[in-house]
Amino acid sequence: MKLEIITPDKKLFEGHVKSATFPGAEGSFGVLNNHAAMIATLKNGIIELIEDNNTPHQFPVKGGVVEVYKNNVIVLAE
Amino acid sequence: MPNLKEVRNRIVSVGSTMQITSAMKMVSAAKLKRAQDAITQMRPYANKLQEILQNVSSSLDTSENTYARTGTAKHILLVVISSNRGLAGGFNANVIKKAWSLIKNEYAGQSVSIITIGKKANDAFKRTDYNIHGTDLPHGLNEVFDNLTYTTVAPIAEKIMGTFVNKQFDKIVLVYNQFKNAAVQLVQAEQLLPVVATTTPGSTNATDYIFEPSKEFIISDLIPRSLKTQFYKALLDSYASEHGARMTAMHKATDNAKDMLRDLKISYNKARQTAITTEILEIVAGAEALNG
Numbered sequence: 001m002k003l004e005i006i007t008p009d010k011k012l013f014e015g016h017v018k019s020a021t022f023p024g025a026e027g028s029f030g031v032l033n034n035h036a037a038m039i040a041t042l043k044n045g046i047i048e049l050i051e052d053n054n055t056p057h058q059f060p061v062k063g064g065v066v067e068v069y070k071n072n073v074i075v076l077a078e
Numbered sequence: 079m080p081n082l083k084e085v086r087n088r089i090v091s092v093g094s095t096m097q098i099t100s101a102m103k104m105v106s107a108a109k110l111k112r113a114q115d116a117i118t119q120m121r122p123y124a125n126k127l128q129e130i131l132q133n134v135s136s137s138l139d140t141s142e143n144t145y146a147r148t149g150t151a152k153h154i155l156l157v158v159i160s161s162n163r164g165l166a167g168g169f170n171a172n173v174i175k176k177a178w179s180l181i182k183n184e185y186a187g188q189s190v191s192i193i194t195i196g197k198k199a200n201d202a203f204k205r206t207d208y209n210i211h212g213t214d215l216p217h218g219l220n221e222v223f224d225n226l227t228y229t230t231v232a233p234i235a236e237k238i239m240g241t242f243v244n245k246q247f248d249k250i251v252l253v254y255n256q257f258k259n260a261a262v263q264l265v266q267a268e269q270l271l272p273v274v275a276t277t278t279p280g281s282t283n284a285t286d287y288i289f290e291p292s293k294e295f296i297i298s299d300l301i302p303r304s305l306k307t308q309f310y311k312a313l314l315d316s317y318a319s320e321h322g323a324r325m326t327a328m329h330k331a332t333d334n335a336k337d338m339l340r341d342l343k344i345s346y347n348k349a350r351q352t353a354i355t356t357e358i359l360e361i362v363a364g365a366e367a368l369n370g
Contacts, residue, residue: 006123008228008310009116025299026291039130040290041299065300067130069287076127078228078303 001033001071003049005059007078012059013049020073021048022066031068038068047075082353085346092342096335102165103328106321110260113318116226117257120314124307131300134293144243145301146273151249154185155241156192156208157270159254159312160199161320162220167327169255169263169320170198176265177253181208191247193238195219195313226317228310235309239302242271254312255319261326263319270308273301 003020005012021030023045031038042064049057064077158177160170177199181190192208194200197220203209222230241247250271255263289296 006126008120008123008307010119011122024290025295029290036288037286038288038290039134039296040288041296063299063303065127065130065296065303067126067287074126076123076130076303078232 001031001035001073003073003075005047005075005077007076012077013057016052017073018050018052018054020050022075023047023061031066031073033071035068035071037070038066040066040068042066042075042077047077080345080349082346082349085342085349089339089342089346092335092338096332096339099328099331099335103325103332106325106328110318110321110325113314113321114257117311117314117318120228120307120311124304124311127300127304127307131297131304133287134289134296134300143273143297143301145239145271145305147242147248148272149248152188153247153249154188154190155238155247155250156180156190157238157250157252158192158194158196158199158203159252159316160194160196160202161316162197162223164198165327166320166324169323170196170202172263172265173253173255174199174202176267177203180251180253180267193219195222196316222313223317226313228306231310231313232306235306236302238309239271239305248272252309252312254316255323257315257318257322260322263323266312268308268312270305273305 001017002015003017004014019030019032021028022040023042025041025043028045029040042061044062045060047059047061049059051057059077061075061077064075066076067074156177158173160173164170177192190208191210192203192206193210194203200209200220219234222234238250242250249269252266252268252270254266254268256266258264
């Protein structure tokens with residue numbers, strides 16, 4: 001699935017990932033391929049990604065919101 | 079006839095002024111480029127945020143929100159955004175004029191307070207009754223332009239929004255130069271709070287989203303976020319406008335200096351020619367007198 005992390009200043013990440021774990025407002029949750037459409041808010045924490053080629057990434061965020069729609073994940077982070 | 083030495087001095091001074099103005103123009107052009115990039119960078123974020131916000135609020139009554147409190151606006155806060163430096167044409171004067179016209183006309187008879195961002199607006203309002211010195215409010219915000227990122231702007235925006243939430247002010251208006259292009263800036267008075275509902279009919283998205291944790295929670299999280307983005311955008315716009323305005327002003331100044339230099343050169347050459355002619359005349363006349 002395609003994932004983008006956008007902040008007001010720049011684009012932090014854009015690429016295809018296997019899985020992503022987000023610090024949700026009410027507990028952390030993971031997103032895999034073919035996840036149902038969802039909008040969720042994030043709290044202070046770390047976003048963990050695993051790219052298609054198995055490269056892991058970590059992005060600390062102060063908060064934000066995630067939209068999952070048809071294998072497109074867009075993270076608006078702060 | 080102008081004195082030769084005087085003209086030479088003026089040529090030197092106009093020449094060095096021209097050098098300064100053309101250097102300032104170059105600097106502004108480079109900074110303008112960076113400011114424009116920042117605006118372009120922020121656009122996808124702002125658009126997506128707006129889209130999600132609309133998506134969530136389409137089926138929800140958002141008028142019951144702390145940020146949407148309406149009623150008679152008695153205490154009004156103007157946030158006047160200017161630049162720290164001058165020599166930018168009418169950039170600062172226009173913003174200050176707009177703020178005064180708001181005070182005198184639209185908000186006449188209401189209590190108006192002002193927060194300034196940028197040294198020029200601060201200079202214009204610091205000795206008036208409108209400027210606030212309260213410690214709970216952000217002040218001395220002139221350094222924000224030295225490092226204009228979302229991280230530095232967000233806390234300021236939060237404090238300003240806080241004054242609305244705790245009912246210190248009933249209405250918050252941003253006065254700033256909106257960036258149209260390098261040559262054109264539009265002075266805007268934009269209402270930050272209470273939130274102006276932007277409903278675009280026809281954009282009803284039929285997607286069934288799962289809302290985590292709940293619609294209400296997401297809305298209450300997103301609205302302040304979008305306000306902060308709006309505030310940040312105003313600052314970015316003002317910053318880009320400043321450099322656009324300065325670039326245009328300095329371009330004109332350089333052109334004027336060029337014209338002046340040309341005129342001065344002509345009058346310098348004329349004066350020199352006259353001096354030579356007089357000298358030859360004197361020599362010839364002297365020789366003639368000896369011969370005669």
